[in-house]
Amino acid sequence: MIRRITVLFVSCITFASYFLLCCNNKPEQKIIRKPIDYIRPIPGVNDSIPTELAEKGKVLIAYSDCYTCHKINERSVGPAFNDIAKRYPVKKVYIEMLAQKVIMGGSRSWGYPVMTPHPKLSLEEAKIMVSYILSLKK
Numbered sequence: 001m002i003r004r005i006t007v008l009f010v011s012c013i014t015f016a017s018y019f020l021l022c023c024n025n026k027p028e029q030k031i032i033r034k035p036i037d038y039i040r041p042i043p044g045v046n047d048s049i050p051t052e053l054a055e056k057g058k059v060l061i062a063y064s065d066c067y068t069c070h071k072i073n074e075r076s077v078g079p080a081f082n083d084i085a086k087r088y089p090v091k092k093v094y095i096e097m098l099a100q101k102v103i104m105g106g107s108r109s110w111g112y113p114v115m116t117p118h119p120k121l122s123l124e125e126a127k128i129m130v131s132y133i134l135s136l137k138k
Ligand code: HEC
Pocket: 061, 064, 065, 066, 067, 068, 069, 070, 077, 078, 079, 084, 098, 101, 102, 106, 107, 108, 109, 110, 111, 112, 113, 114, 115, 116, 118, 129, 130, 133
C-alpha cells in the first residue's frame, strides 16, 4: 500500500514538474521588425547650410518622389525629415553618406521598410536634397 502511494506521489510530482516546465517555456517569440520609435542623435558640431542650397534641395525634393514615402513632421513609410535632421549632424561625411543612400536605396537604419533606389539622381543633386533635410534641424 505504502509503495503504491509512493509511486503515485512520485508520478504526481513528475507530472507537476513536467507541466510547470512546459508552461514556463514561453512561446517562441516572433521576430517582428517595426520601425524604431526612438532617435539616437549622432553627436557632432553642425556646419551651416547656405539658405540658397537648402531652398534648392527643397525644390528638387518636391520634383522627385520623396514625398510619397516621407513627410516633414511625422513618420510615413520612411522616417520624418525632421527626425533624420535630428539624427545626423550637418557634416560633409554624413551628407555624402546619406546622399549615397538616397541613390542606392536601402533599409535597416530606421527599421524594416526599404527606400527605393534613385539611380537617376546625381550625387550632387542627392547631396543638395540631403542638405535641405538636415537644414530642418532645430
Ligand atoms: C519607397 C519609399 C521611399 C521613397 C520614394 C524615398 N524614401 Fe527615403 N527612406 C525611405 C525609408 C523606408 C527609409 C528608411 C531606410 C532605413 O531604415 O535605412 C528612408 C530613409 C531616408 C533617409 C535617411 C537614410 C539613413 O540611412 O538614415 C534619407 C536622407 C532619405 N530617405 C531621403 C530621401 C529622398 C531625398 C528621397 C527622394 C529622392 C527619398 N528619400 C525617397 C523610403 C523612401
